[in-house]
Amino acid sequence: MDIWNSVAECGDKRLQAKFKLSMNVIDRTLSLYGCEEVAFSFNGGKDSTVLLHLLRAGYAVAESQIAPPACTEDVRSRTQHRIRTIYFESPDVFPEIDSFTLDTAKAYDLELELIRLDFKSGLVELQKKRPMKAVFLGTRIGDPNAVGQEQFSPSSAGWPAFMRVNPILDWSYRDVWAFLLACEVPYCSLYDQGYTSIGSIHDTLPNAALCISDSSSDDNSAGTAEGKKLPAPDRKFRPAYLLRDGRLERAGRLKNFASVKVKSRDSLRENGDINGLNGMNGLFAAAILVVGDEILRGDVDDILGMHLSKELYSIGWTVTRRAVLPNDVIMTGGVGTMHCDVTLAGVAKAFGARLAPDEELEEDLRQHYGENCPGDENKMARLPEGITELLHHKDAAVPVIKCRNVYVLSGVTTSELALQWRCLLESAKEKDLFHVQQPFTSIRLRTSLPEVELAGPLARFDSEFPDLTIGCYRESCQFQAIKGGDSRNQGQLIISVVGKEPSRVNSAAKTLANAFPEGVFSEMSKG
Numbered sequence: 001m002d003i004w005n006s007v008a009e010c011g012d013k014r015l016q017a018k019f020k021l022s023m024n025v026i027d028r029t030l031s032l033y034g035c036e037e038v039a040f041s042f043n044g045g046k047d048s049t050v051l052l053h054l055l056r057a058g059y060a061v062a063e064s065q066i067a068p069p070a071c072t073e074d075v076r077s078r079t080q081h082r083i084r085t086i087y088f089e090s091p092d093v094f095p096e097i098d099s100f101t102l103d104t105a106k107a108y109d110l111e112l113e114l115i116r117l118d119f120k121s122g123l124v125e126l127q128k129k130r131p132m133k134a135v136f137l138g139t140r141i142g143d144p145n146a147v148g149q150e151q152f153s154p155s156s157a158g159w160p161a162f163m164r165v166n167p168i169l170d171w172s173y174r175d176v177w178a179f180l181l182a183c184e185v186p187y188c189s190l191y192d193q194g195y196t197s198i199g200s201i202h203d204t205l206p207n208a209a210l211c212i213s214d215s216s217s218d219d220n221s222a223g224t225a226e227g228k229k230l231p232a233p234d235r236k237f238r239p240a241y242l243l244r245d246g247r248l249e250r251a252g253r254l255k256n257f258a259s260v261k262v263k264s265r266d267s268l269r270e271n272g273d274i275n276g277l278n279g280m281n282g283l284f285a286a287a288i289l290v291v292g293d294e295i296l297r298g299d300v301d302d303i304l305g306m307h308l309s310k311e312l313y314s315i316g317w318t319v320t321r322r323a324v325l326p327n328d329v330i331m332t333g334g335v336g337t338m339h340c341d342v343t344l345a346g347v348a349k350a351f352g353a354r355l356a357p358d359e360e361l362e363e364d365l366r367q368h369y370g371e372n373c374p375g376d377e378n379k380m381a382r383l384p385e386g387i388t389e390l391l392h393h394k395d396a397a398v399p400v401i402k403c404r405n406v407y408v409l410s411g412v413t414t415s416e417l418a419l420q421w422r423c424l425l426e427s428a429k430e431k432d433l434f435h436v437q438q439p440f441t442s443i444r445l446r447t448s449l450p451e452v453e454l455a456g457p458l459a460r461f462d463s464e465f466p467d468l469t470i471g472c473y474r475e476s477c478q479f480q481a482i483k484g485g486d487s488r489n490q491g492q493l494i495i496s497v498v499g500k501e502p503s504r505v506n507s508a509a510k511t512l513a514n515a516f517p518e519g520v521f522s523e524m525s526k527g
């Protein structure tokens, strides 16, 4: 069956959506540059195999001008252009990959150019001999060299000039296999032997998560590449399409096993490693960003922000800032149906990451919303690439989204927020994300004394108890104003003494009370 029909009939909506977008990229490229001035970079890997078949389908339509599904690849064989294909040969490549590439080129009548130079020098030579305006690549998000790339990315500075076109940039590991299996196209035999991403013979092994004889890999939905045992040569492996957790795709690449680095203080800070940093300097501080025009307008109180402040305070963390931001403060992306799309775009921008579809969150949202999921085109499930972890909890319908040291909570009522907070704390404990600290303790004293009488003694206590935070504010200015009084001199003063050591807090409160006649202060109830 041809590609268009196979995808149309596979019943996989997500794959169909990805396919549509990719075909659009291919169509735009061919319209822009023409078949003559583009090339396909093919190396026999699974990603470039997917791309090959997308290109076959795309060229067929572009050249025949017959709309799918009437236009099949058979029609293409009667059209003029063979797909110009470049393959950089290397002595370090697996023989299976090499022969699959050559056999496939023959089977689909590709116009193959073999290059025996490194990528850069090879491309320089190619541009001299027969220039290309654009090159199709099977780069996908998550590939080390995908960072910063879009579907259309000009070649980097120092490289010959051409457009890198990445039609399957947003495809997940699962999408790749769904496509190859649905279209029943041949792929390199190594993938049936447990290889999930193929580099050179020196850096690639079958994926330990697919090892049959290793009991630790029976459930490959969890765990990371680092720390997994190297597979012994006599072990048997399941095929690549059975890897359930796409995040383990590169677990068989040797660089992964060697990459347990000693973290420097700078790298911890750069990566927002809150555990590491806090552990070193003893500062447990958080900032809260609340997004909502209605709060800025004064229509709604920032109840959620207050709630979170109290929760953080109750686990011994200091809140250094609580900022309320307008919904449109973040200008990149955020075209989804939910305001949290905007928030995540902001987080991505702050960390210099791009938003990419996340199949795990897509699945969560699908389960939560069922058929009514507004994230039809994966818009709601776009997460900052490479820095995001989803924290699932059995009691919460949607996970907390962790982007390095930023936690995105989506609760919109205090009870939803309270539930998410509890789930977050439990996940934090289980995964050792951040530490619950000794809680703060506080005493609040109310007085009718005028400010001038209090100012001197308070300043002295402040320096006498440097480990405590001593504050003073007027009670309920808002209340006075509503009643129509002059709020400046009305309402009692509240003195708050806050610290971690209850004995110190008590002692400060007593010292203060003793400095004035009896009965001047009354202690307020907690809360």
Ligand SMILES: Cc1cc2nc3c(=O)[nH]c(=O)nc-3n(C[C@H](O)[C@H](O)[C@H](O)COP(=O)(O)O)c2cc1C
Residues within 6 Å of the ligand: 041, 119, 123, 135, 137, 145, 154, 155, 156, 159, 164, 199
């Ligand atoms: C057709 C083609 C174009 C490339 N263009 C660039 C480029 O513009 N900038 C760059 O840094 N690397 C470029 N590369 C190199 C790749 O980003 C990457 O280094 C390469 O795929 C090697 O991956 P590996 O080291 O995992 O084998 C290009 C590679 C190919 C095949």
Ligand SMILES: Nc1ncnc2c1ncn2[C@@H]1O[C@H](COP(=O)(O)OP(=O)(O)OP(=O)(O)O)[C@@H](O)[C@H]1O
Residues within 6 Å of the ligand: 041, 042, 043, 044, 045, 046, 047, 048, 049, 086, 087, 088, 089, 136, 137, 138, 139, 140, 143, 196, 197, 198, 199
């Ligand atoms: N030797 C090569 N010759 C031509 N193109 C290449 C070569 N190596 C990489 N590429 C291009 O870079 C893309 C990304 O390579 P990558 O290794 O990530 O994917 P893949 O080889 O297709 O699949 P896998 O991840 O399973 O190895 C390829 O799809 C291909 O377009």
Ligand SMILES: [Mg+2]
Residues within 6 Å of the ligand: 045, 197, 198, 199
């Ligand atoms: Mg590869």
